[in-house]
Amino acid sequence: MMNTTTVSTLVLLGFQVHHNLKVWLFVLFLFVYILTMIGNLLIVVLVWAYRNLQSPMYIFMSNLSFSDMMFTTNIVPNMLSILLNEKQTISLNGCIAQFYFFGTFGSTECFLLTLMSYDRYLAICSPLMYTRTMDSKLQQWLLLTCWAASFTVTLLPIVFMHQLDFCGPFVIDHFYCDLAPILTLSCSDTSAVKIETLVSLIYVVFLPFYFIIYSYTRILLNILRISSSRGRKKTFSTCSAHLLAVCTYFLTIVSVYSNPTNHSSDVNKIRSLLYIVVTPLSNPMIYALRNKEIKLAFHKLLKNLRKEKIDIFLSK
Numbered sequence: 001m002m003n004t005t006t007v008s009t010l011v012l013l014g015f016q017v018h019h020n021l022k023v024w025l026f027v028l029f030l031f032v033y034i035l036t037m038i039g040n041l042l043i044v045v046l047v048w049a050y051r052n053l054q055s056p057m058y059i060f061m062s063n064l065s066f067s068d069m070m071f072t073t074n075i076v077p078n079m080l081s082i083l084l085n086e087k088q089t090i091s092l093n094g095c096i097a098q099f100y101f102f103g104t105f106g107s108t109e110c111f112l113l114t115l116m117s118y119d120r121y122l123a124i125c126s127p128l129m130y131t132r133t134m135d136s137k138l139q140q141w142l143l144l145t146c147w148a149a150s151f152t153v154t155l156l157p158i159v160f161m162h163q164l165d166f167c168g169p170f171v172i173d174h175f176y177c178d179l180a181p182i183l184t185l186s187c188s189d190t191s192a193v194k195i196e197t198l199v200s201l202i203y204v205v206f207l208p209f210y211f212i213i214y215s216y217t218r219i220l221l222n223i224l225r226i227s228s229s230r231g232r233k234k235t236f237s238t239c240s241a242h243l244l245a246v247c248t249y250f251l252t253i254v255s256v257y258s259n260p261t262n263h264s265s266d267v268n269k270i271r272s273l274l275y276i277v278v279t280p281l282s283n284p285m286i287y288a289l290r291n292k293e294i295k296l297a298f299h300k301l302l303k304n305l306r307k308e309k310i311d312i313f314l315s316k
Contacts, residue, residue: 010090010185014082014175015269026083032281033076039284040065046297053297056119056134061287063143064112068280071105074098075276079175095177096161102176103154106253106275107204111146113246114208116287120239121215125222153200160193174269176276179257201257209250216243245286249279 015025047053047062075098082088090098122130157179167187174181179197183190219239252274288294 008092009170010092010095010177011171012078012082012088012090012175012177013171013173014079014087016173019086022083022086026080029076029083029277030080032277033072033080036072036277036281036284037069039288040069040280042298043284043288043294044069046294046301049301050297053293056139057116057123058293059139060112060116060119060143063146064109064116064283064287067105067108067112068283071102071109072276072280074101074105075176082175090177092166095172095182096158098177099161099179099182100154100158102178103157103200104150107153108147108150109249109279110204110208110253111150113249114211115142115146117212117215117242117246120242121219124219153204157193157196157200160196164188164190164193174272176272178268178272180268197257201254205250205253205257209246209254212243212246212250216246242286245279245282249275 015022017025043065044062047058078088078090078098119134122134126133161182164183164186165188166185169185172181172185179193183193216239223239252271256268256271
């Protein structure tokens, strides 16, 4: 038998760049993280606080914002710590747990984007049936299914990971615990994990992406039938922005995880930044902050806050 040393504590190297550049990266990522949390939290609060935002589209949007906050918080604070400290230690179980929540909230993002495309498909292509079809019971069932599927789909790869023997090296050349770097630490057969990952990729990424492309194709065909050029332009600009965000997110994931044995660190770090840092920031701007109803609710919130401050000041 081969002598092995059990891995208990790992070292995340993060970004192997000059120290001065790490400082600038820290400032940049911290700024983006704060904006991401503020933008997504604002959407959750507005949808929860105002009745006119209780439609299916905004309810799905608020769930997406909550998922984005959890998704980026699972990775970015630790990434910022690595930038400050040059490297970061993490236990093997902690590393696997981080990957589990990464997979869970990443799957939630895919499923919620699919729900939102289905909602827009019904609203634009079948407007007369929309209210009756997308009732509160269906909304609750879709959201419950989405979250339940997200928390279970990543369980099987995690179970397989716990059955592996890990023998080093004790270093992960990444800023978080991704699949390929974890598997390189194993000295046992990892084929079951890779096969299960590809199956999960089909279930979580390929099928939802196919459904989204199909939905938006039908939407675009329906837009072409709109007689008003202004109406076509307005609807198309919104759909094209959504589709661009979806394609960036899904295609980046496919490029990283379609081949678990390929983990060129520098390339995958840059790709990972797209869906870990950029997407959670861009979603509020694309799906909500360009929306008139969200803007009106935001102005109403600011007006109420100013009024409360004035009342508190006068009472003193």
